[in-house]
Amino acid sequence: MPDLLPVPAIVLTHLEHWYGEDSLKRPVLRDLNLTVEAGKTTFLMGPSGCGKTTLLTLIGALRSVMAGSVVVLGQELKGASEAVMVQSRRRAGFVFQHHNLHRSLTVLQNVRMGLEVRGESGRADTRERCMEVLEAVGLAEHADKRQDQISGGQKQRAAVARALVGRPELLLADEPTAALDSKTGRDVMELMQRLAAERRMTVLMVTHDNRILDIADRIVEMEDGRILPSGQAHSGPNRISEKA
Amino acid sequence: MLSGRTPLGWLQLTHSTSRFVVASAGVGFAVMLVFMQLGFMNMLFDATVTIHKKFFADLVVMSGSAKGIVPDSGSFSRRRLVQAAGVDGVAGFAEVYIGTLSWTKPSDGTVGQIVVFGVPTDQRVFNDPDLDAKMPSLRVLNSFLVDEGSRGDFTTFFGKIKAGDQPTVKLGGQTATAVGTFKFGASFGTEAIAIVSTETFLHLVPTRPAGVINMGLITVSPGVDAQGLADTITAVMGPTEVKVWTMSGFIGLTRDILRVESPIAIVFSFGVIVGLFVGAVIVVQILSSDVQDHLSEYATFKAIGFSNRFLLGIVLEQSAILTLAGYFPALLISLGLYRVVGAAVSMSMSMTFDRIALVFGLTAVMCAVAGSIAMRRIYSADPAEVF
Numbered sequence: 089m090p091d092l093l094p095v096p097a098i099v100l101t102h103l104e105h106w107y108g109e110d111s112l113k114r115p116v117l118r119d120l121n122l123t124v125e126a127g128k129t130t131f132l133m134g135p136s137g138c139g140k141t142t143l144l145t146l147i148g149a150l151r152s153v154m155a156g157s158v159v160v161l162g163q164e165l166k167g168a169s170e171a172v173m174v175q176s177r178r179r180a181g182f183v184f185q186h187h188n189l190h191r192s193l194t195v196l197q198n199v200r201m202g203l204e205v206r207g208e209s210g211r212a213d214t215r216e217r218c219m220e221v222l223e224a225v226g227l228a229e230h231a232d233k234r235q236d237q238i239s240g241g242q243k244q245r246a247a248v249a250r251a252l253v254g255r256p257e258l259l260l261a262d263e264p265t266a267a268l269d270s271k272t273g274r275d276v277m278e279l280m281q282r283l284a285a286e287r288r289m290t291v292l293m294v295t296h297d298n299r300i301l302d303i304a305d306r307i308v309e310m311e312d313g314r315i316l317p318s319g320q321a322h323s324g325p326n327r328i329s330e331k332a
Numbered sequence: 333m334l335s336g337r338t339p340l341g342w343l344q345l346t347h348s349t350s351r352f353v354v355a356s357a358g359v360g361f362a363v364m365l366v367f368m369q370l371g372f373m374n375m376l377f378d379a380t381v382t383i384h385k386k387f388f389a390d391l392v393v394m395s396g397s398a399k400g401i402v403p404d405s406g407s408f409s410r411r412r413l414v415q416a417a418g419v420d421g422v423a424g425f426a427e428v429y430i431g432t433l434s435w436t437k438p439s440d441g442t443v444g445q446i447v448v449f450g451v452p453t454d455q456r457v458f459n460d461p462d463l464d465a466k467m468p469s470l471r472v473l474n475s476f477l478v479d480e481g482s483r484g485d486f487t488t489f490f491g492k493i494k495a496g497d498q499p500t501v502k503l504g505g506q507t508a509t510a511v512g513t514f515k516f517g518a519s520f521g522t523e524a525i526a527i528v529s530t531e532t533f534l535h536l537v538p539t540r541p542a543g544v545i546n547m548g549l550i551t552v553s554p555g556v557d558a559q560g561l562a563d564t565i566t567a568v569m570g571p572t573e574v575k576v577w578t579m580s581g582f583i584g585l586t587r588d589i590l591r592v593e594s595p596i597a598i599v600f601s602f603g604v605i606v607g608l609f610v611g612a613v614i615v616v617q618i619l620s621s622d623v624q625d626h627l628s629e630y631a632t633f634k635a636i637g638f639s640n641r642f643l644l645g646i647v648l649e650q651s652a653i654l655t656l657a658g659y660f661p662a663l664l665i666s667l668g669l670y671r672v673v674g675a676a677v678s679m680s681m682s683m684t685f686d687r688i689a690l691v692f693g694l695t696a697v698m699c700a701v702a703g704s705i706a707m708r709r710i711y712s713a714d715p716a717e718v719f
C-alpha cells in the first residue's frame with residue numbers, strides 16, 4: 089500500500105486556551121491548528137511560556153478543552169466526559185520531565201502499573217512483558233530496585249518503559265531529557281525513538297535540545313500560542329540543514 | 333482485574349515500618365479503649381446479677397414492681413407463693429425475706445447498713461454447697477453468716493470467725509453472733525450482706541409480720557420446661573401483685589432495668605464513642621498525610637489513565653489494613669487486661685463472642701469513615717500538573 093494517504097493521529101482546529109477568569113484571563117493558545125501524522129515522530133519547539141506544555145496536556149486529555157476541537161486517535165475531546173478522558177489517557181503513553189516513579193514501588197512494579205491501568209496485569213505473561221520492555225531500555229538487572237537506588241538516566245528509562253509497556257498508539261513527552269546530562273539525554277532520546285519506530289507509534293515531543301533534532305521526522309515551531317507557518321512547511325531534517 | 337492489582341495501599345503503608353507501627357498502635361489503642369469500656373460496663377451489669385446466681389431456683393416469684401434481688405423489691409403474702417407452688421410440675425419452694433438493717437461495723441465500730449436475707453434452714457436455698465452446709469448453724473437465734481465481699485477492712489473480724497470465736501456485733505439494735513462467712517463476690521450498691529434464719533429475721537425486724545415475704549424460690553420437677561411452667565403459674569394465679577420469672581429471665585430483666593434506668597450505659601457508651609473518635613482522628617491524620625505525601629504520584633497515576641476510583645481504593649485498602657493491624661493485637665492485649673482487672677477487683681470481666689464481633693465491626697466502620705474523610709484530597713490531584 090505505497091500510496092496510502094497519511095492518517096492523522098492528532099487533529100487540532102481553532103483551538104483556544106486561556107488561564108484565569110474575567111480581568112485575569114490570559115490567553116495561552118490562540119486559534120491553533122495542527123495535524124500530526126500517525127506513525128511519525130514530531131518535535132514541538134518554541135520559546136518558554138509559548139504554550140507547549142498546555143498544548144500537550146490538552147492532547148493527552150489531562151486538561152479539558154475550552155474552545156475549538158481536539159481529535160486524538162479519532163476521539164473528540166471537546167466536551168468529553170471524565171470517563172472518556174480517562175479512557176483517552178490509557179491509549180497514550182506519557183513521559184514527563186521528571187520520571188514520576190512511585191517511590192514505594194520497584195522499577196518492575198512501576199512498569200507493571202502501565203499494564204494494570206489497562207486491566208492487563210492479571211495475565212500470565214505480565215512479568216514477561218514488563219521484563220521485555222525493561223530489557224529494551226537496558227534496565228533488566230535493575231528491575232527489583234527502588235527509584236532511589238538507580239541513577240537519573242535509569243529513572244527516566246524506567247519511565248519510558250512504563251509508558252511503552254502497554255503498547256500505546258501515541259507517545260507524548262514533555263522535555264523528557266531536561267533533567268539529564270546531554271549524553272544520557274541523547275541515549276534516552278534515541279532509545280525512545282527506536283522503540284517508537286519499532287512499534288510504529290506516533291510520537292509528539294516537546295524539546296529545547298537542539299542537538300537531537302535529527303531524530304525527528306518533523307519539527308513544529310510554536311510562538312505565542314500559535315504554530316508558526318514555516319514549521320508546518322518544512323520537515324525536520326530540512327529545517328536543521330537550514331539552521332546549520 | 334483484581335488478581336493483577338498492585339497492593340499499593342499495603343506498599344505505601346509499610347514503606348516506613350516505624351510509621352506503620354505507630355499507625356497500627358494508634359488504631360489498637362482506640363480498640364483497646366472500646367474493649368475496656370465495654371468490659372467495665374458489662375462487669376457492672378454482671379455484678380448486679382451475681383447474687384441472682386447464688387440462689388438455688390429455676391423460677392423466681394417477686395412483686396411485679398421488683399427491679400432485682402434488692403431490699404426494696406416490694407413484699408407480698410406467702411400465700412401467693414404457696415398458691416404458685418401448687419401448680420403441677422413444681423418440685424419445691426422456699427420463701428425469702430429481704431431487709432436492710434443498721435449494724436455496728438466490726439472494722440471501725442461505726443454504724444453502717446447491711447442487707448439481711450432471712451431464709452429457711454431446712455431447705456436448699458443456695459447453689460453453693462459450702463454455704464448450704466452452713467445453714468443448720470443459723471438455727472441458733474440471732475446468729476448470722478456474713479459476706480466476705482462486704483466493703484471495709486474486716487480481716488481481723490473474719491479471722492476471729494474462722495478461728496471459731498463467734499464474735500458478736502450490734503445488728504438492728506440487738507446483739508447477734510457471727511457464726512460463719514460466705515462469698516457472694518463484690519457487688520455494687522450493697523455495702524454488706526448477712527444471711528439469717530427466718531426466725532432470726534423476724535426477731536431482728538419486729539415490724540415485719542410473719543408471712544409477708546420478698547421473694548419466692550421455686551424448683552421445677554425434672555423434665556418440666558421452666559418457661560412453660562412460669563407461664564402456667566401466671567395463668568393459674570390470675571391478676572395479682574406478684575410475677576413469676578424463670579431465673580434466667582429475671583437476670584435478663586435486672587440487667588435491662590439497670591441498662592435503661594442507670595447512667596452506667598450512657599457513661600460507658602460515651603467512653604466507647606470517645607475511643608472511636610480518638611481512633612478515627614488518628615486514622616484520618618495518618619491516611620491524609622499519606623495521601624498528601626503521594627499527591628504527585630497520584631496525579632501521575634491519573635495522568636496515565638487511572639480513575640479516581642482506583643486511587644480511592646488505595647485509601648480504602650489502607651483503612652482495611654489498619655483495621656486488621658490495629659484490631660487483632662488490641663484484642664489480645666484486652667483479653668489480658670480483662671484478666672488482670674477482673675483479678676484486681678475480684679469480679680469476672682468476661683469477653684463474649686458478640687463483643688468481639690461488635691468491636692471488630694465498630695473498628696472497621698471507624699477506619700472506613702476516617703478513610704473516606706482522608707481520601708477527599710485525592711480529587712485535588714491534578715493530572716495536568718504532572719508535566
Ligand SMILES: Nc1ncnc2c1ncn2[C@@H]1O[C@H](COP(=O)(O)OP(=O)(O)OP(=O)(O)O)[C@@H](O)[C@H]1O
Pocket residue numbers: 107108116134135136137138139140141142143
Ligand atoms: N496552571 C496554570 N495557571 C495559570 N497560568 C499558567 C498555568 N500553566 C501555565 N500557565 C501560563 O501559561 C503560559 C504557557 O505555559 P506553558 O507551560 O504551556 O508554556 P511552555 O511552552 O510549556 O513553557 P516552558 O517551555 O517554559 O515549559 C505561561 O505564560 C504560563 O505562565
Ligand SMILES: [Mg+2]
Pocket residue numbers: 140141142262
Ligand atoms: Mg513546558
